[in-house]
Amino acid sequence: MCDTCGCGQPADAVTYRKPGQEEPVHHGHAHDHHHDHDHDHDHDHGPGHRHDHDHDHDHGSRTLAVEQDVLQKNNLLAQRNRGWFEAKGILALNLVSSPGSGKTTLLERTICDLGAEVPLAVIEGDQQTTRDADRIAAAGAPVIQVNTGHGCHLDAAMVKRAVGELAPADRSLLLIENVGNLVCPALFDLGEAAKVVIISVTEGDDKPLKYPTMFAAGRLCLINKIDLLPYVDFDADRCERAARAVNPDLEFLRVSATTGEGLDAWYAWLRERLQESGGGVV
Amino acid sequence: MHEMSIACSIADIAREQARAAGAGRVNTVEIEVGALAGVEVESLRFCWDAARSGPAAGAELVIHEIPGRGHCPGCDLECDVDFHVALCPRCEGGLRILRGRELRVRSLNVD
Ligand SMILES: Nc1nc2c(ncn2[C@@H]2O[C@H](COP(=O)(O)OP(=O)(O)O)[C@@H](O)[C@H]2O)c(=O)[nH]1
Numbered sequence: 001m002c003d004t005c006g007c008g009q010p011a012d013a014v015t016y017r018k019p020g021q022e023e024p025v026h027h028g029h030a031h032d033h034h035h036d037h038d039h040d041h042d043h044d045h046g047p048g049h050r051h052d053h054d055h056d057h058d059h060g061s062r063t064l065a066v067e068q069d070v071l072q073k074n075n076l077l078a079q080r081n082r083g084w085f086e087a088k089g090i091l092a093l094n095l096v097s098s099p100g101s102g103k104t105t106l107l108e109r110t111i112c113d114l115g116a117e118v119p120l121a122v123i124e125g126d127q128q129t130t131r132d133a134d135r136i137a138a139a140g141a142p143v144i145q146v147n148t149g150h151g152c153h154l155d156a157a158m159v160k161r162a163v164g165e166l167a168p169a170d171r172s173l174l175l176i177e178n179v180g181n182l183v184c185p186a187l188f189d190l191g192e193a194a195k196v197v198i199i200s201v202t203e204g205d206d207k208p209l210k211y212p213t214m215f216a217a218g219r220l221c222l223i224n225k226i227d228l229l230p231y232v233d234f235d236a237d238r239c240e241r242a243a244r245a246v247n248p249d250l251e252f253l254r255v256s257a258t259t260g261e262g263l264d265a266w267y268a269w270l271r272e273r274l275q276e277s278g279g280g281v282v
Numbered sequence: 283m284h285e286m287s288i289a290c291s292i293a294d295i296a297r298e299q300a301r302a303a304g305a306g307r308v309n310t311v312e313i314e315v316g317a318l319a320g321v322e323v324e325s326l327r328f329c330w331d332a333a334r335s336g337p338a339a340g341a342e343l344v345i346h347e348i349p350g351r352g353h354c355p356g357c358d359l360e361c362d363v364d365f366h367v368a369l370c371p372r373c374e375g376g377l378r379i380l381r382g383r384e385l386r387v388r389s390l391n392v393d
C-alpha cells in the first residue's frame with residue numbers, strides 16, 4: 001500500500017521493465033526500512049483482563065523539537081533529480097490525470113509528431129501491466145514501465161531508478177506518465193520542470209473544484225477529447241474558470257489526442273519549455 | 283491513498299529522530315497538517331495505527347490542523363482560504379497562499 005516506505009507491501013512490489021524484457025529490470029527500493037512492526041504489548045487477556053501498560057510518561061520523558069517536512073526525503077531526492085535534469089538539459093514533465101483521460105494517447109501522438117525534432121523518452125507509471133509501455137515502444141520512443149503495485153503515485157526514488165535504466169539523451173524531452181489518479185501524485189515532487197494536468201471532456205467540468213490540490217500544483221492544463229464536445233455536457237469555459245479559481249497562473253490548451261485538433265499549440269508550448277531548459281535540437 | 287505513504291514517512295522520521303536522540307520509546311508525535319496540504323486527517327489517523335513501528339509502535343499521533351490563509355497582491359487583503367479556491371473575495375484577483383500547505387513533524391515526546 002505504501003510505496004514511499006514499502007511498509008505495506010513487499011520490497012519487490014515495485015518493478016521496472018522495458019518492453020521486450022522478460023524479467024523486471026529492478027526490484028524494490030533503496031530505502032532502508034525496518035519492518036519491525038512488533039508491537040510489544042504485554043496484554044494479559046486472562047479472566048482478570050489486566051493491561052500492564054507502563055505509560056508513565058512523566059518518568060524522564062522529554063520533548064524533541066523536530067520541525068521536519070514529512071515529505072522531506074522525497075523532496076530532497078526530487079531536487080537531486082531536478083539538478084540532474086538541468087545539468088543534462090533534459091526537460092522532464094510530469095503528466096497527471098484520472099485514468100482514461102488520454103495521457104498515453106497524447107504521448108503516442110506527440111512521439112509521432114515531434115520524434116523527428118527532439119529526442120524523446122518516456123517513463124510509464126501504472127499499478128499493473130506494461131501495456132502503456134508497449135504502446136509507447138510501438139510509437140517509437142525509449143520507455144521504461146514502473147509498476148507501483150498498490151502504490152497510487154510515482155515518487156522521486158522511482159523516477160531516479162527509472163531514469164538510471166532509461167538513460168535519456170542530453171537535451172531530450174522526458175515525459176513521465178504518472179499513475180492515473182488526481183489526488184496522490186499532487187504531493188510527490190519527482191523533480192519535473194512542470195506538472196501537466198489532463199482532464200477530458202467526458203469528466204465533469206467541476207473536477208478542478210473537486211481535486212483542487214492537483215490543479216493548484218499544475219502549470220498547464222490540457223482539456224482533451226474536445227472532438228467529443230458535441231456529445232457531452234461539458235462546459236470548457238466553466239472548467240477553466242473553476243481551475244483558475246484554484247490556480248490563477250494555470251495555462252490551458254484544448255486538444256484532441258485522437259483527431260490532432262489543438263495539438264500544434266501543445267507542441268509550441270513544449271518547444272518554449274525546451275528552449276528554457278536548453279533542450280531540443282537546434 | 284497517499285495517507286499511508288505519509289504515515290510511513292512520519293513513522294520513519296519519528297524512528298530516526300528517536301534513535302539519534304538515544305530515546306527508548308516515542309510517546310507522542312506532534313505534526314502540523316495544513317488545510318490545503320492535500321491530506322485527509324481522518325485517513326491519516328487510520329493509517330497511523332498500521333504505520334507506527336519500532337520505538338514509535340505505541341506512539342500517539344497529535345495532529346495540529348492549520349487553517350488556510352491567503353494574501354491578495356492586488357488589493358492587499360489577507361483572508362481565510364478554504365479548499366484552495368484562491369480568489370480574492372474583494373477584488374477577485376488571484377490570492378497567494380500564506381499558510382495551510384504545512385505537512386511537518388513538529389516534535390516528539392520520548393522516554
Ligand atoms: N474521442 C477521443 N478519445 C480519446 C482521446 N484521447 C484518448 N482517447 C481514448 O480514451 C481512452 C483512454 O486513453 P488513454 O490514452 O489510455 O488514457 P490514460 O489512461 O490517461 O493513459 C482510449 O480509448 C483512447 O482512445 C481523444 O482526444 N478523443
Ligand SMILES: [Mg+2]
Pocket residue numbers: 103104105132177
Ligand atoms: Mg495510460
Ligand SMILES: [Zn+2]
Pocket residue numbers: 354355356357358359370371372373374375
Ligand atoms: Zn483583492
